[in-house]
């Protein structure tokens with residue numbers, strides 16, 4: 771039996787069809803473009819060329835481009851109206867509430883973004899902790915220290931936690947620490963992923979003993 775379920779937030783607890791994360795990615799490209807004085811496409815090309823070294827665009831800007839304006843970045847990437855299209859999800863709420871395991875969030879976004887999304891969905895109270903990017907010194911998944919920090923605070927070992935994320939490299943990062951991982955592959959985009967995969971969150975139930 772798992773002692774904790776650790777959830778990613780974006781495109782995991784809500785569907786990618788709402789376009790929220792597409793808009794976040796667009797604003798990330800625009801911000802990088804403005805900071806670097808190059809086109810958004812070129813900024814993204816440069817960032818993705820180092821995707822193996824940096825799990826997030828912010829880490830790439832800080833590590834490679836001398837960027838320090840973290841709060842201006844968060845403000846630009848996560849405007850206050852970013853989740854206006856996201857409806858409450860009472861079905862999700864009932865499903866999560868019925869899972870007999872404590873739950874926490876591990877996101878590469880800032881905490882206010884997580885609070886906003888969880889409040890919109892109507893599920894904020896179902897999670898004991900939100901681990902965000904500020905708390906980990908602007909380091910993100912899939913860094914081991916980011917997972918380990920969350921595990922230490924939760925007081926559990928990786929082997930007794932199930933981690934669910936829509937990003938294959940993040941799931942693999944957690945499995946490498948000895949944990950169990952599930953890839954949420956809503957659109958069937960990761961057919962080559964070798965590990966356990968679900969198409970929608972409700973399938974999670976059959977992975978919990």
Ligand SMILES: [Mg+2]
Pocket residue numbers: 778779780781782935936937
């Ligand atoms: Mg995600």
